Amino acid sequence: MKAPRSSMGSLLAAPAVLYMVVFFVVPSLILFVYSFWTAASYKIVPDFVFSNYLNSLMSPLFWTVTINAILIGLVTASITLVLAIPVGYYLVYVSRSQVILYLILITWFSSYLVRIYAWRTLLGTSGVLNTILLQAGIVDTPVGVFLFSRFAVAITLIHIYLPFCILLVVSSLSEIKKDLVDAARDLGASPLGAFFRIIAPNAANGLVGAFMLTFVMVAGDYVTPQMLGGSSGQTTGLLIADQFRKTGNWPLGAAQAFLMFLVSIALYFAVKGLGRATGLIVKRRPAKKVGA
Amino acid sequence: MILRIVVWSILAFLLMPLVIIVLFSFHASPSLSFPFAGFSLRWYADVLGSAQLGSALVKSLAVAGFTALITLVLGAAASLAWLRLGPGGRALLEVLCLTPIALPGLFVGVSLLVLFAQARVQLSTVTIVISHVVLALPILIVAMRARLALFDPSLEEASRDLGASQMQTFGKVTLPLIAPTLIASAILAFAVSFDEFVVTSFVAGTETTLPMYIWSMMRRTVTPLINAISTLALLFSIAILFMAWLIGHLRRRSAVAGRTVS
Numbered sequence: 001m002k003a004p005r006s007s008m009g010s011l012l013a014a015p016a017v018l019y020m021v022v023f024f025v026v027p028s029l030i031l032f033v034y035s036f037w038t039a040a041s042y043k044i045v046p047d048f049v050f051s052n053y054l055n056s057l058m059s060p061l062f063w064t065v066t067i068n069a070i071l072i073g074l075v076t077a078s079i080t081l082v083l084a085i086p087v088g089y090y091l092v093y094v095s096r097s098q099v100i101l102y103l104i105l106i107t108w109f110s111s112y113l114v115r116i117y118a119w120r121t122l123l124g125t126s127g128v129l130n131t132i133l134l135q136a137g138i139v140d141t142p143v144g145v146f147l148f149s150r151f152a153v154a155i156t157l158i159h160i161y162l163p164f165c166i167l168l169v170v171s172s173l174s175e176i177k178k179d180l181v182d183a184a185r186d187l188g189a190s191p192l193g194a195f196f197r198i199i200a201p202n203a204a205n206g207l208v209g210a211f212m213l214t215f216v217m218v219a220g221d222y223v224t225p226q227m228l229g230g231s232s233g234q235t236t237g238l239l240i241a242d243q244f245r246k247t248g249n250w251p252l253g254a255a256q257a258f259l260m261f262l263v264s265i266a267l268y269f270a271v272k273g274l275g276r277a278t279g280l281i282v283k284r285r286p287a288k289k290v291g292a
Numbered sequence: 293m294i295l296r297i298v299v300w301s302i303l304a305f306l307l308m309p310l311v312i313i314v315l316f317s318f319h320a321s322p323s324l325s326f327p328f329a330g331f332s333l334r335w336y337a338d339v340l341g342s343a344q345l346g347s348a349l350v351k352s353l354a355v356a357g358f359t360a361l362i363t364l365v366l367g368a369a370a371s372l373a374w375l376r377l378g379p380g381g382r383a384l385l386e387v388l389c390l391t392p393i394a395l396p397g398l399f400v401g402v403s404l405l406v407l408f409a410q411a412r413v414q415l416s417t418v419t420i421v422i423s424h425v426v427l428a429l430p431i432l433i434v435a436m437r438a439r440l441a442l443f444d445p446s447l448e449e450a451s452r453d454l455g456a457s458q459m460q461t462f463g464k465v466t467l468p469l470i471a472p473t474l475i476a477s478a479i480l481a482f483a484v485s486f487d488e489f490v491v492t493s494f495v496a497g498t499e500t501t502l503p504m505y506i507w508s509m510m511r512r513t514v515t516p517l518i519n520a521i522s523t524l525a526l527l528f529s530i531a532i533l534f535m536a537w538l539i540g541h542l543r544r545r546s547a548v549a550g551r552t553v554s
Contacts, residue, residue: 009376013385016370016429022428030410048473050430052459083302090299100303104531107306109529111487113506114522121316121324128312162306189430191295192328213394220396223490227510237398244402244494254406257399 035254044250052255062239062256066263069235072150073219076157080165080218081211083158088169089195093181116227119156123147123228131239148230156228157218165214172206173199208275212268219264236260310336310526317519324514335520345521348505352486355417355501359424359485364478366425367432371440372466374433397490400426405494415497418533426541428481435480439473476539483532487525 038047049236056062091100107115122128123146130142144151176199184194200207222237229235236256316324320332339345370385377385392400404423408415447469451461489503496504502525509518 009373009378009381010297011373011391012369013373013377016366016373016433017385017388019425020392021365023404023407023422024388024392024400027407028399031399031403034406045520083305086295086298087302100299102537103307105533106526106530107310109483109487109533110310111503111506111522111525111529113489113503113510114313114525115309117506117510117514117518117522118313120510121519122309122312124324124514128325159306159309162302202396216394216396220398222398228544237396240402241398243482244405250402250406250409253402257402261395261399 004117007253010026031254032258034251035253035258039249039251047276048194052252053259056252056256056259061260062236065234065239066236067149068233069219069237069260070267071264072153072157072225072233072235073215076161076218077211077215078153079154080158080162081169081207083162084165084169084210085195087166087208089191089199091166091170092173093178104163108167112160113223114184116156116188116224119152119159120147120228123155148228148233150229150233152228152230153225153233153235156224157221160221160224161214161217164217168210169207172203172210175206200252204275208271212264212271215267216264220260222285313519314523314526316516317523319516319519322515324516324519335516336524338517339520339524344500345502345505348500348502351417351499352502355420355424357483358421358484358550359428360478360482362425363428363432363481364474367429367477367481368437368470368474370429370433371436372438372470373449375440375443375445385433385527389433392426393434397427397488401491401494404491408495414522415495415499417499419495419497420492420499420501422489424485427488427491428484431482431484432477436473436477439471452546478538479532479536479539483529486528 034044035052036048036050038045038049038051087100087104091097092151119162120127124130125147127146129146130139133139134142180193180198180202185191185200189197219235220237222235222241225233225238226234226241229238237260240253240260243249243256315328317335318331318333319328320330320334323329374382374385401423404419404426407413408419413419447465448461451465452458456464487503488501489507492501492504493507500508504523506518506525509515509521
């Protein structure tokens with residue numbers, strides 16, 4: 001019985017696996033090979049040099065935008081996670097409100113570009129935020145720094161990725177039994193206490209995962225920095241995208257894409273290490289012991 | 293109580309920009325700030341009258357339709373395979389699905405661009421569809437896998453034991469059970485493709501999908517016309533979600549869910 005089931009499975013999985021190999025694995029490998037090639041006067045020459053990596057690492061511009069991307073990524077992902085947790089907690093433990101869930105899904109499904117555009121109109125010098133501040137007499141002249149700054153990029157990215165992060169938090173909290181939280185609450189823990197002593201240690205892996213996924217999405221987002229970042233809010237993603245669109249040095253862009261990939265991986269281990277060192281991440285104990 | 297206030301403030305933050313977008317799509321004047329100068333439908337009239345926009349919309353619908361169809365066929369087979377695969381096969385499928393989801397669209401976009409350039413494939417609507425499937429397929433498989441976890445393979449075995457052929461079993465037992473999940477997943481794939489911008493911008497060549505069109509307008513200027521387009525896009529997303537919700541309700545009555553209750 002087992003053997004035919006398994007071969008049938010392989011047959012059914014084959015088209016999808018083949019598709020992903022041809023259009024995801026192979027392109028990634030070609031991109032990697034490209035990162036060792038050279039570009040001479042708009043022609044790409046097969047080669048084997050490390051200069052794309054070395055030139056990027058020695059370029060001050062690369063470091064400026066990469067540090068920018070990491071900073072924006074860390075700040076945005078942290079705030080996003082902090083905002084996502086209460087909503088996730090509420091949805092999992094307080095009320096499985098369909099209304100709230102669908103409101104979140106509506107924002108998640110609303111167009112990516114539309115949300116960038118929304119913040120552009122909100123934050124502009126004649127935008128809604130400035131008009132309100134002016135009319136309330138809080139400021140005398142429109143505040144220009146709202147738009148085209150790291151602040152604008154961060155708030156927009158939070159808005160774009162918060163629904164996604166909430167859904168990740170909901171799925172990681174769902175693994176922790178409500179009984180545990182109820183028990184803690186019955187024994188007098190506040191919601192915050194219950195969160196830090198019961199949920200955080202048990203859901204740590206899921207929450208770190210949610211943080212890192214949000215970080216990767218945010219740090220790799222180049223459209224928002226391009227629209228709202230001005231000159232101070234540029235990121236590595238935009239630098240890479242420009243190599244493939246404007247200047248045409250694809251090998252250099254490929255090398256920078258892989259450098260950014262490495263940075264993300266390094267950061268993932270750094271966050272995990274930090275969690276372990278501060279005791280926030282502990283080896284998951286069996287549920288029974290925690291309850292006892 | 294405090295928690296409820298916090299939750300609703302966060303929801304207000306999420307919804308407020310969308311509400312403002314919708315509000316100013318009805319603005320009588322071209323400005324996008326208060327005081328509100330009165331309601332008008334002029335921007336909607338402009339939207340409906342724009343031939344360029346119409347052709348971008350048709351292109352996006354066609355791309356999303358083909359993407360959903362291809363993704364559904366490949367993804368449904370892979371999800372059914374999931375029920376039959378050993379741990380090795382599952383791990384392979386999992387890595388192939390989760391890696392593209394965990395990577396920024398930028399990475400997927402430039403690697404596909406490099407692939408098409410290397411294979412000397414002309415960028416066109418076809419390359420857009422190929423690329424969208426790369427994004428939608430993993431999401432579809434992950435979503436379907438979660439729902440098919442409720443599927444009981446012994447139903448198929450019962451059907452085979454009672455003398456049905458493999459094709460009959462699939463047509464009369466498996467397919468009706470998983471149909472709502474399939475349709476909901478296809479809608480998801482459609483939505484992913486319809487809104488996709490980042491990857492599209494690398495592989496579209498000279499083709500203009502709706503998000504590409506919105507992007508080119510956004511870069512030039514800020515006008516309520518974009519608000520009107522955005523509002524229509526928003527309504528479209530809500531309609532899609534509503535369809536998925538409706539199918540979810542039907543699914544609850546289907547045998548797949550019924551078995552978990554018993």
